[in-house]
Amino acid sequence: MTMSNLKKISMPLAIMLMASTAAACSGTGPAKETGGNVSEKPAASKDPVEIIFYSPLAPRTVEQFMKERGDDIQAKFPNYKIKFIPYAKGTETADLIAAGQTVDIIMSTTTTINELVKHGLQYDMTELIKKHKYDLNRLEPSLVQFMKEYSEGGMYGLPVSVSTFNLAYNKSVFDKFGVAYPKEGMTWDEVYELSKKLTRTEGGVQYYGLTMSVPHMLNINQLSAPYYDPKTNKVLLEEDKFKAVVSNYARFYQLAGDKAGDLITQWQNYFVKDQTAAMMVYYASFTLETKFDFDWDVISMPYFKEAMGVAPQYTPSYMEIAANSKHKDEAFEVLAYLTSDEYQMKQSRQGIMTSLNNPGVKNAFAQGSDILKGKNIKAYAPEKAALITPKDQLSGIAGAKATSIFKNIVTGQSDINTALRDAAEAARKEIETARVK
Template identity: 40%
Template sequence: MRCKQAMMSIIALLMVSACNGAGGPGRETPKEEGAVPVSKKDPVELTIYNVDKHPEERFMVEYGNKIKEIFPHVTVKYLTGDLEALVTSGTEIDLILTSIGLTNNAVIKYHFQHDITDLMKKYNYNTSRLEPSTVAIQKDLANGGMYGLPVRTSTMALFYNKDIFDKFGVPYPAEGMTWDDLYELSRKLTRVDSGVQYYGYIMSPGHMLSHNQLSLPAVNSKTNEILFTGDKYAALVQNWLRFFKLPGMETYKDAMSTNTAIHKAAFTKTQNAAMFAFSTVWRDAEMSDVNWDVVPLPSFKEAKGVGPQSYPAYFYLTSQSKHKEQAFEIMSYFTTDEFQLFTSRMGLPPIVTNPDVLKEFGKGSEYAEFYKGKNIKALVPASYAAAIPKTEYSSIAEKHVVAAMKEMIFNNKDTNSALRESADAAKKEIESIQVK
């Protein structure tokens, strides 16, 4: 219970920080040019829908208070809930905040997409400031245009319980490891002690597939062809399967679950998982009960030093907005070094490449205790893998890969047969959706 009480009050502290402004006393905000349009100052109400359904208090901490501070002429109407019901009721939405993984279901499905290229040209918006993969994702999605601007990102890192390593006299994982190195650590830590089964390494397979460092897609984003039966994808799967075939891992019945709450509990509550691959923005209060630290994910031999893919969130300007310039103004501000410095200090990986912003990661006073002594530089990879284009069928294909992995682990099915059968099932499911 080292600092759980402090973590439980984090929202209140964040709100104080947000109201104090991005720069903070004694700090200078990095300078930049041409990022934000000149404000028209016309009073306007903008409706913002958040797909993640975060409570309004959290939205205000992360974005809303900044809008009030920088754009006092703008009133924000914040919405969450059933998007389809909002669309059916005729509710007009100006901006949508969502991750790239949910973009198709929240933006494309309802024809909200609007190419902001003309606005970017009009205001000389500079995309070279942004982490390149976050721009490439949008270029692919909009066939060379841009529907949204990135505001934050995340990826995967390797969290580990130092007490378990100390208990068994095993050296901590280190930066620069390969997956083979990690396998050796996992082999030493997957064991029974005093009646307790310890697991060396756990993960959410769906997250690992969508972030994979080799940038292998499960489905072709243009043709919808299933791609996970090839040799490279099979090798990717086999790399992870070996961890779950270690003696003792068969008792972890939720090994292939995509319910991250189960895996988090194994790391923070029962504390019988030594290493857990999870999101770089993981900051649950329960983590304070664990003597944890973090390193980058190990890399593949054929992609030495390449981190996992970035998983950005975007603000999308909708096609139905009657206030496109004012909305674009706010979107643009969220990508400025000033705002990104504010979020970087909050421990949210920035989407700008400015080193002055990156070096401030996690240094905000509200997270000082939580990140104290931690290897927080591991939460922002030196380089991201090239992003896989996301479509409405990506999650379907990856779901069937996970099903194949379950067959390989728990029913000893061979890799090629399991992937082939899952590919057939994925193809049928996609085709059934297309005919609707």
């Protein structure tokens, strides 16, 4: 198997978790100003056509798709019949290919896109982008760069949605211990000082300063420290930048002493259910989807001192035109609409993050939502995000090894240098095995 093919096989579950909740983004505004006005582009067929959507490796019903996107697309293109094929037993990617079923637009994440290439459904849209005079500069740069690198200089898809991470906090825990609330623009060191004051036992109850999901945090780290370099075939777990990321997160767990192991597995329950964790870093969309039983607010993810103002890597959703599509021009019209200011603004106002590099659309976030009234909305619209690191199968192997040794570090079973050296060696062996298959 070639390296080009190998890098696009699905990643381990621990890493794929990160992208599983990425939400969709879209907008409103004069399309003429954005280069997204499909009426000004080369006309596709005006005859009735069926545009078929498919989302591999992600369970989604027809009803969900139509509510999320399909109804809007159908309203915009009344002459097109919008159809969605759910991913299920009998409709997995290989099943569709075997049955001769074509699709037009495939919905993916930075990891499930591997399924697209695994089955030869990738299609470089570069010529369509030129033909329709589509301006890629309208999109968030890191999302475009990831896709260009993944497509080896081409462009398999356009980012239509994005999610980021931020820090949510429980005001009651801060009030209980008389500690000032977190402030926008804090560094990790400053949040660590807060965490030291809040990680304590009171009335027989263990409280924690900060909780997080380790696989996610390593995968979307703000220093863009990768697990692995596909170009040089080098495992990077022992590099200083990656070590700095691990060390930063580990110190928060080490505050918990012999409870550090529990904090790794119960990180979400401690914040949401038990309400014994003062702060939690996770998907920003999580606070929009969860009904908390306490007074909460958010700040942007704390910054590394060497990367001030840089948010975590975005977790985007892309849409790709399938190689076997019979309606590529019409499908591109749909993608141009889904990334237009018009559609993106509408979605942004409803509390869905935009994939556009447009301050106006970003600043409109959640203006039509009651959930975030009185909250720090700035934390949902970062001005700059870290570049997205490789998410291929071999990177996933190295990432899984790093995640597995994190507990040894925070519980004192191993020092960080030894743990990362062991993880790197294990990753190299497994990667070599995978490369020769």
